[in-house]
Amino acid sequence: MNEFDTLLAASGIALVEHFDRQRLLDAGFSPRRIGEWRMVHAVYFGATRWAAKQREALELARGSGFTLDQLVLVEKQLRPLDDDSTRWKLRHTLLKFRGSYEALRRHAKEIVPQPPKQKPRAQVIFFAAQMGMRTMLVTAPERDITDIETALRTGLDPTLPEAPQMVGPLLDAMRSESGIPHAVPRPAVLVPLPEHLKILAGDGDEVLLGCSDGTTMTGAEYLQRFHGAELEVALFHPEAGPVNLYRGARFANQKQRDLLRLAQPVCAAPDCKRAADHCEAHHITPWARGGETNLANLAPLCRYHNRVNDDVGTGKRGHIVRRRGRLYWRSPRGYLVANRCGNRGAMELLFA
Numbered sequence: 526m527n528e529f530d531t532l533l534a535a536s537g538i539a540l541v542e543h544f545d546r547q548r549l550l551d552a553g554f555s556p557r558r559i560g561e562w563r564m565v566h567a568v569y570f571g572a573t574r575w576a577a578k579q580r581e582a583l584e585l586a587r588g589s590g591f592t593l594d595q596l597v598l599v600e601k602q603l604r605p606l607d608d609d610s611t612r613w614k615l616r617h618t619l620l621k622f623r624g625s626y627e628a629l630r631r632h633a634k635e636i637v638p639q640p641p642k643q644k645p646r647a648q649v650i651f652f653a654a655q656m657g658m659r660t661m662l663v664t665a666p667e668r669d670i671t672d673i674e675t676a677l678r679t680g681l682d683p684t685l686p687e688a689p690q691m692v693g694p695l696l697d698a699m700r701s702e703s704g705i706p707h708a709v710p711r712p713a714v715l716v717p718l719p720e721h722l723k724i725l726a727g728d729g730d731e732v733l734l735g736c737s738d739g740t741t742m743t744g745a746e747y748l749q750r751f752h753g754a755e756l757e758v759a760l761f762h763p764e765a766g767p768v769n770l771y772r773g774a775r776f777a778n779q780k781q782r783d784l785l786r787l788a789q790p791v792c793a794a795p796d797c798k799r800a801a802d803h804c805e806a807h808h809i810t811p812w813a814r815g816g817e818t819n820l821a822n823l824a825p826l827c828r829y830h831n832r833v834n835d836d837v838g839t840g841k842r843g844h845i846v847r848r849r850g851r852l853y854w855r856s857p858r859g860y861l862v863a864n865r866c867g868n869r870g871a872m873e874l875l876f877a
Contacts, residue, residue, distance in 0.1 A: 538586040540593055541566040561597045568600060568616075578613040585620035595629055602633040605640045653798035653866075720744065781818070782806060785825045792827040793845050793852040794834075795862045799827035809845055811836045824852050 544566040549559045569583050586596060599619045606612045615637055622632050645664050652660040663670070676698070677691040699705045720732045723744070732744030786801040793807075804825035810816030824845045826834065835842040835857075843856045853861040 537589075537591055537593060538565075538569060538583070538596060542570060544570070561600075562593065564600050565593065565596045575609060575613055578617075582613065582616055582620060585617060589620050589623075591620065592626070595626055598626065598630055599633065602630075602637050606638070781820055781823060784820055785823055788820075788850075789825050789852050789864075791825075791864060791866050792830055793824045793854065793864055794826060794830035795854050795864050796866060797827055797830060797864060798866045801825040803827070805831045807831045807834065807845060809847060821847060 541562050544562060546559055546563060549562070550556070569579065569586060573579050591599075599616060602619075603612045603616060606615070618636065619629070619633055622629055624632070647666065648664050650662040652662070673695075677694050678687070681687055681690050723732055733742075785806060790801050791797060792799040792801065792804050804827050806818075807824045807826040808816040808818070809822050809824055812818070816822050824847070826845065833842055835844040838844070840857050843854050846853055846855045846861070848861065851863065853863050855861055
């Protein structure tokens with residue numbers, strides 16, 4: 526028997542009997558595939574109050590010759606069902622089927638009740654920018670979308686692709702006098718605390734400060750304009766991070782939100798690309814447990830990650846921490862992971 530024959534022989538239920546997630550991760554298997562295998566392992570070898578049904582299903586799985594992919598397919602088809610008794614009955618029926626993967630998929634579609642389709646919600650979804658372009662997905666009542674489509678298709682050149690031609694008219698309509706205004710960027714001066722003290726001591730000509738829009742100014746110019754209404758100043762300490770006044774209220778004020786945006790341009794959760802401008806000010810130590818509304822205890826998190834953050838320390842999910850002025854997600858196993866998506870934050874620009 527060669528290695529390929531061995532692979533085929535061990536591709537069924539026996540492959541997950543001694544399932545070990547960490548060993549699979551260490552071996553380089555994808556987390557998605559590992560999650561599917563764990564689902565199968567839980568059904569056939571996990572704790573259950575349906576022990577007799579589980580033993581019967583295990584015998585059928587061993588005798589069916591099903592591949593692991595077929596067993597995963599069965600569980601995915603049964604997952605929407607709420608009734609455990611119905612799920613076990615249909616699982617036994619599917620395990621008695623003989624055929625290819627596609628034949629099993631078609632058979633499962635025929636006998637497994639499908640959940641009723643949900644009416645789409647009216648919503649607008651924004652996706653992360655890619656190479657200077659962004660995608661917006663709009664779901665709205667069909668009459669309104671049809672009105673928009675009819676207006677955008679008027680006057681199109683039939684010799685050219687339609688979709689690119691409709692972008693300009695849509696933006697023109699949005700930018701009309703009563704439409705959506707252009708966002709006005711507000712550059713801030715990024716000032717390290719040691720340089721700030723040097724400027725105040727009269728050595729400003731030797732200090733060059735960077736602004737969040739990529740421009741620079743000398744310490745002398747900064748001092749002259751410090752109290753000007755047109756200039757926003759963001760002060761950062763190399764260890765503590767952004768500097769600001771301490772709390773008196775439950776919610777962060779605008780100055781604190783601006784400093785959070787500069788220090789962490791996107792949601793602090795790893796791989797999340799939601800801009801900090803559209804995030805919530807998360808309390809690292811919860812407000813209900815005495816956490817203060819100051820910058821040392823705040824982090825920008827999108828609505829989803831703010832709600833799944835492990836505030837109470839159950840150990841089941843990770844949580845956001847601040848270390849040496851920077852924000853990290855701390856995994857349940859104790860690893861610190863920074864979100865490197867989007868532009869670099871002020872701490873990296875100033876103290877890298």
